[in-house]
Amino acid sequence: MGSPRLAEVLSRIDRVCASGRLPVAVFDLDSTLFTTGPRNFAILQEFLGEPGREGLARELAQLRQEEIGWNIQDCLRQRGVGDRALWDELRRFWTARFFTDAYVLHDRALPGAAAFVTACHTHGALIYYLTGRHVGGMELGTVAALRSEGFPFWRGRCVLHLKPSFEMGDAAFKDDAVADIRSYRGEVVATFENEPGNANMFLRSFPAALHFLLTTVHSPNAEPGDPQLIRSPDFIAG
Ligand SMILES: [Mg+2]
Known part of the structure; x- marks a missing residue:
């Protein structure tokens, strides 16, 4: 069973739209939207x-x-x-x-993931896919996998941000990405991650948003996730 807080993301998107601002929802891919x-x-x-x-x-x-x-x-x-x-x-x-x-075409969406991201998009959020997959070998497969699993992509208000090179560290890349997310001058309503370190970084960067930690798998020796992170095994609202 997923988190009851998922429904709150959609109400927050509605509220931000009503205030005339752009709601932004950030989604990691591997072990967050997709199971590898x-x-x-x-x-x-x-x-x-x-x-x-x-x-x-x-x-x-x-x-x-x-x-x-x-x-x-x-x-x-x-x-x-x-x-x-x-x-x-x-x-x-x-x-x-x-x-x-x-x-990457072998990957499958986590339960409820495609429906939830589609709902965020339909409610008016900018969908920001942020992944440590790299440019120069994974970009086309990533788009094909998003589409074949039913995630919104070719319809505007969807961003796909990949790591510029294979060699760049994942954490450094996600740090840099925060500056890109801010450049939309919208309001980050929610972020979704499976790596506790990245989720903690989002929490520090966007303290007013809801930050979800997908309890799938994470790297060995990961730092502990902040107690404020909302733990959920999937995208099925509880
Ligand atoms: Mg991940």
Whole structure:
């Protein structure tokens, strides 16, 4: 069950529109609007399908995509499957595929996500998709994935902001993005993130907004999320 506070986002959008200002709603993509489980699972299946990996494939035959968690290598390590050489090989195999146009098409929207973002847009918000996916290999797949999962895109009042390069750090990029969000001179009503550090940063930057922390997966050693963040597993209003 999602958060009862989601409905409040829509009323806030209505209020900001009525006051003659532009409401802005900020959405992270990976593990916020989309679950990356299917992308990870497809890469793992491809790895296991290579010649000579039949034994490994049998060992992992029962693994479901929901069990993969933050990354595939840790998933294998925690199960005591494989060794360092294999995990390193899998890491290289994964890196060459995970951050590409073709593989983001495996991602699926979180429950209720497309309907909720569409409602925010219909109520009058500017939809600001903000993602650590990079320009130069992920932009076209990202747009295709947004459209195929039913998110608003080609209809005005939708921004897609990707990281300018693969090498730039995610946190530094999101810091810079705050300046871009402010440049619309609207009012940020809500932000949605799965990384507690980013959600904390949004809370500090836009203290009057509602800040949601999606309780999907987050990076290892993440800083603790501020108690004011609204925790929700999905986008189904409770
Ligand atoms: Mg994310």
